[in-house]
Amino acid sequence: MKKHILLSGALLFLCGALAAEGLSENGGRQGKSLPLRRVTLFSSGVGFFEHEGDLSGTAAAPAEVPLAFEAGAVNDALKSLLVSDPVCTAPSLHYGAENSLIRTLRSLRVDLSGEPGLADILGSLRGEEIEIRAPEPLSGLIVFVEKRQGRYDAPQELTLGLLTGEGLRAVPLQSVVSFSFKNATIEAELRRGLASIAAAGSTDTRTLLLRLPGEGSRNVRLSYVIPTPVWKAAYRLDLSGETPRLQGWAIVDNDSDTDWQELTVSLVNGRPVSFVQNLYPPYRVARPVLPLAIAGTAEASVRGAALEEEEEERVFEAAADSTAYARQSAPRPLLSLKRADSAVPEAAPLETARGAAAGDQFAFTLPQKVTLERRTSAMFPLVEALVPAEKMLVLAGGRIGGAGQTTHPELCAEITNSSGMRLPAGPVTVYDGGTYAGDALLAFLSEGEKRLISWGEDAAVTASAANSSARFITAVTAAKGVMTLKRKLVYEKTYTVKNASPTSRALVIEHPITRGAALSEPAKYREKTADLYRFDAALKAAGTLTFTVKEEQPLSEQVVLARLGDEAFAAYAASAELPDKARAALEKAINLKQAAQKAAADETALEKERGRLAEEQDRVRKNLEAVGNTSPQGASYLARLAALDTDIDSLASRLVPAREAFRAAKQAYDDYLAALEW
DSSP, X not given: OHHHHHXXXXXXXXXXHHHHTTBOTTSSBOOOOOOEEEEXXXXXXXXXXXXXXXXEEOSSSOEEEEEEXXXXXXXXXXXXXXXXXXXXXXXXXXXXXXXXXXXXXXXXXXXXXXXXXXXXXXXXXXXXXXXXXXSSEEEEEEEEEEEEOOSTTXXXXXXXXXXXXXXXXXXXXXXXXXXXXXXXXXXXXXXXHHHHHHHHOSTTEXXXXXXXXXXXXXXXXXXXXXXXXXXXXXXXXEOSSSSOEEEEXXXXXXXXXXXXXXXXXXXXXXXXXXXXXXXXXXOOOOOOOOOOOOSSOOOOOOOXXXXXXXXXXXXXXXXXXXXXXXXXXXXXXXXXXXXXXXXXXXXXXXXXXXXXXXXTXXXXXXXXXXXXXXXXXXXXXXXXXXXXXXXXXXXXXXXXXXXXOXXXXXXXXXXXXXXXXXXXXXXXXXEETTEEEEEEEEOOBOTTOEEEEEEEEOTTEEEEXXXXXXXXXXXXXXXXXXXXXXXXXXXXXXXXXXXXXSSOEEEEEEEEOOTTOEEEESSOOSEEOSSEEEEEEEEXXXXXXXXXXXXXXXXXXXXXXXXXXXXXXXXXXXXXXXXXXXXXXXXXXXXXXXXXXXXXXXXXXXXXXXXXHHHHHHHHHHHHHHXXXXXXXXXXXXXXXXXXXXHHHHHHHHHHHHHHHHHHHHHHHHHHHHXXXX
């Protein structure tokens, strides 16, 4: 058993020795790593890494730079790698494709995939000639490797079968001290497989080899973008002194397997587009299977026009190379929290980051070189400045739905970013009166911009609200038979704020904007956002404040008078909201309409009566035909026919003026509506 362990150790030693000789997975020598000089971390979750150093080589023996990345970062590295070499004109990057180690090991004569044991390796090489020491030298062809049961209860033993010049020999593998193959190809492939395993190292790491052919020694720079943890900002706001102070810190994480030694670190705040594309794994497309082109016509095809290719030179400008914004110097650090009765001396001012524009983004460059060990994090001063700040209570009116609901206004401060820097979003720890007051959240704050932050509620102040709405007619016009009603919809919300505290308060009321409505009361507001108005109010000590906000929304309605029903017409004419002139005009229109309706009714009655007489005349005529005109009854029917003719003629003479009267009344009504205007 001990000899078997020594043999396994020899295999491991061989693997390590091959790696020590500098053999990479692709058979080349491992090159010289370029020192990491600069790291720029972005708020989008990527980092820009810059390496710089001296390299030397020749065209025949190019300089080689190994770059190790976590597996999840290789796609980004392949997408973004940028090389600056004053000599090399044909750089190249070499790497094993995804799963290349397994594929390489399986392709070798000695398959080392799956961590095979000695018996597996020898068993796969049956027929090959081998020399062993067991412990005497012995050579022969490998015939088998099998398990054999020992005497009594002894465990099974692995036995190597060799065909020697003296015949077949069975050799216990435990007795084999060393072995070698007579076939040089097997020896070489064994070495290659072990070198591949050594070069691959961790299964989570991929090594790319950059080759730079070129004569002589020169300074080489390279850079790439890979995923990194998002850097975070955290602020402290001290409201204790006469002039409030804001201090910001940056939290940086080095979760890589590389120590950062004396690096320039920049932190960029912005929202660039960033995505991952699978460039690392080999990609194959499905191809159609076409029949043999033995006969037939060619298929028509259309080819697009050629596009001219342009080479774009992309240069990343580091934040430190841009024009720096002037930092406001701070005579003392922010959070000294010095109370009036305290004898604590003030500390020296912090040396914070330099702010600079980086295109449309903003970068902070730490003033000192940064050393940060792998898998560790650190926090560095980002900004410190005196900032104008106004303390106040802010009542969020949108949180009060209606009667019966109450809320407390929030403890707030309106700060102005006078630091000369674009401050990223982050939490704010607020100190007031020399002690902790609460936590707030700060959204992105550009230079010179004002922002309200809130860190708690004032339980001594209670607020409620009442909502109401009303609709009014503001104007009525008419033209060409169309009446236009202009209305005003008034939304009213009255806030009642009670202060149980013995001190007065500056209060800001936030009122949600009603879409489509305009503010009518109060006439002015402190400021307006996309969603709400802010109003200033003074809350007296132990007092109650009533504050009313009114908004007006204009509405317009058009009514075609000729289409109005009698009830709707009468309702408009009787409405007290309409002016007297409009009501009088509508009443006249109603009278004309009623006259036209009466004339129409008269005409209809005459028409109906004439129809009835015609039906009676037809009935009498049929009866006369049945009894004959010579009978006494027939004579009666003749007399009735004569009377009916007289009545029908009379109705016909009356229908003519009735129709004319209706036409005239209808025309008078229509003409009046068409000419109606006020």
